[in-house]
Amino acid sequence: MEKIQNYIGGELKAPISGNYLDNVEPATGKVYSRIPESGEADLELAVEAAEAAASYWANTSLENRSAILSKVADLIDSNADELARAEAVDNGKPVNFAKAVDIYRASANIRFFAHAITQFSSESHGMGDIAVNYTLRDPIGVVGCISPWNFPLYLFTWKIAPALAAGNTVIAKPSEITPMTAYLFSKLCIEAGLPDGVLNVLHGTGASIGAPITTHPAIKAISFTGGSSTGAAITKATAGQFKKLSLELGGKNPTLVFADCDFEETVNEVARAAFANQGQICLCGSRIYIERDIYDKFRDALVERVEQIRIGDPLDGATQHGALVSKGHMEKVLSYIELARDEGGTIATGGQRRTLEGRCAEGYFVEPTLIEGLDNQCRTNQEEIFGPVATLQPFDSDGEAVNLANGTRYGLAASVWSRDIKRCHNVARQIDAGIVWVNCWLLRDLRTPFGGVKSSGVGREGGLEALRFFTEPKNVCIKY
Numbered sequence: 001m002e003k004i005q006n007y008i009g010g011e012l013k014a015p016i017s018g019n020y021l022d023n024v025e026p027a028t029g030k031v032y033s034r035i036p037e038s039g040e041a042d043l044e045l046a047v048e049a050a051e052a053a054a055s056y057w058a059n060t061s062l063e064n065r066s067a068i069l070s071k072v073a074d075l076i077d078s079n080a081d082e083l084a085r086a087e088a089v090d091n092g093k094p095v096n097f098a099k100a101v102d103i104y105r106a107s108a109n110i111r112f113f114a115h116a117i118t119q120f121s122s123e124s125h126g127m128g129d130i131a132v133n134y135t136l137r138d139p140i141g142v143v144g145c146i147s148p149w150n151f152p153l154y155l156f157t158w159k160i161a162p163a164l165a166a167g168n169t170v171i172a173k174p175s176e177i178t179p180m181t182a183y184l185f186s187k188l189c190i191e192a193g194l195p196d197g198v199l200n201v202l203h204g205t206g207a208s209i210g211a212p213i214t215t216h217p218a219i220k221a222i223s224f225t226g227g228s229s230t231g232a233a234i235t236k237a238t239a240g241q242f243k244k245l246s247l248e249l250g251g252k253n254p255t256l257v258f259a260d261c262d263f264e265e266t267v268n269e270v271a272r273a274a275f276a277n278q279g280q281i282c283l284c285g286s287r288i289y290i291e292r293d294i295y296d297k298f299r300d301a302l303v304e305r306v307e308q309i310r311i312g313d314p315l316d317g318a319t320q321h322g323a324l325v326s327k328g329h330m331e332k333v334l335s336y337i338e339l340a341r342d343e344g345g346t347i348a349t350g351g352q353r354r355t356l357e358g359r360c361a362e363g364y365f366v367e368p369t370l371i372e373g374l375d376n377q378c379r380t381n382q383e384e385i386f387g388p389v390a391t392l393q394p395f396d397s398d399g400e401a402v403n404l405a406n407g408t409r410y411g412l413a414a415s416v417w418s419r420d421i422k423r424c425h426n427v428a429r430q431i432d433a434g435i436v437w438v439n440c441w442l443l444r445d446l447r448t449p450f451g452g453v454k455s456s457g458v459g460r461e462g463g464l465e466a467l468r469f470f471t472e473p474k475n476v477c478i479k480y
């Protein structure tokens with residue numbers, strides 16, 4: 001059985017403790033590999049390697065940093081099929097989705113920042129004939145990047161690409177639930193000639209290695225994506241250490257469907273927004289609000305569309321809806337469907353665990369589920385479920401739609417579906433979110449700020465926001 005290894009100081013290494021955790025394939029429920037249970041001793045090795053490489057990498061020319069990162073992206077592209085299959089096995093998502101979204105975007109993340117860093121300029125401020133100021137934006141040094149299981153390589157590279165491009169050395173921890181592609185990526189970095197210690201990847205749980213990374217005094221900034229409760233724990237743990245924190249957390253995103261929307265396209269896109277990646281995207285539209293005039297017609301059309309989604313083996317190219325990431329997460333999602341029933345909801349479609357034939361008979365499959373008849377303040381509509389579950393509610397006015405949309409502690413994303421451009425501008429302006437899509441969903445320009453407000457996080461990733469997070473500005477003022 002394959003034993004995943006840490007990547008420290010340019011070498012693949014076993015955990016010092018010799019302890020490993022089981023890694024389960026969600027589609028079969030069977031252990032298929034083992035992952036290091038790293039601890040503080042492994043972290044010390046990684047910090048030593050990252051510190052030793054820090055000044056060399058910081059002083060590597062932009063062109064050379066860019067060239068090495070571009071080589072890594074090339075290797076992702078030339079190994080895309082192997083990486084996509086590994087992602088589908090590890091996460092349970094359909095292999096075609098993994099190829100088209102996860103691996104495509106992992107390569108794009110690295111290529112984007114390999115180029116962006118060569119265009120990253122700074123500022124100067126003249127003071128007439130008295131003095132001139134110029135702003136330096138230097139790498140911070142050793143930084144920590146901690147990523148989740150829903151887009152394993154995509155979100156892993158989304159953090160380490162700007163960190164490395166900006167000249168930092170990185171200690172990265174992928175989720176213990178989906179470690180495989182980060183391990184394969186480590187091998188590609190060795191093949192690309194990334195200098196030893198520039199990137200170090202430690203595998204293990206949040207408690208054994210995630211938390212120690214966040215509080216280690218040599219690690220000067222933390223970029224984290226995961227649950228809001230974990231984000232709060234990291235904020236508490238690092239209080240008083242004055243570290244830079246970027247927290248991309250949970251979401252409970254509203255979808256606002258107005259009667260004048262492009263009906264057919266909106267039905268298809270609202271279904272995709274609710275159930276892509278088995279609903280395991282922080283950006284998924286899990287609260288669907290429909291203008292009352294078209295509520296019944298839209299609900300019926302959406303149910304019909306959702307019931308066409310093909311649930312199946314993640315390794316089957318025809319599959320559109322795979323397994324949830326773990327037994328524990330499947331049970332959490334099923335418990336929320338039970339809660340919705342208890343809170344008075346009616347299941348419009350789905351609602352059950354799906355048992356497949358053959359090799360996936362023990363897999364963690366849950367039907368795409370639509371629930372109606374719930375109040376906006378109930379737990380089902382207030383708490384992030386992070387699975388294939390979405391609720392439907394009618395509204396009667398633009399103002400009511402905005403109030404319903406803003407009625408949770410989250411504020412990550414939203415989508416608005418209407419032909420009335422004046423209304424779309426006004427509704428987008430009033431929604432408490434970091435991202436509002438109008439007549440589209442998950443249309444991404446990597447230059448744009450990415451992140452949320454309220455309990456959805458602090459700070460922004462993407463484009464110059466990411467490069468500014470991973471650098472320290474210094475103002476130098478010179479008198480004439």
Ligand code: TXE
Pocket residue numbers: 146147148149150173174175176204205206207209210211212214225226227228230231233234248249250251281282384385386
């Ligand atoms: O996140 P976790 P998970 C939400 C969603 C999901 C919930 C849990 O609600 O159900 O988060 O998902 C590491 N210090 N999102 O389990 O537990 C952990 O090992 C440092 C939304 O993935 O927060 C993993 O590598 N690190 C999110 C990473 O943090 C710690 C996408 C995320 O783990 C730690 C994924 C600690 N104390 C989940 N505890 C989004 N917004 O995209 C855990 N970790």
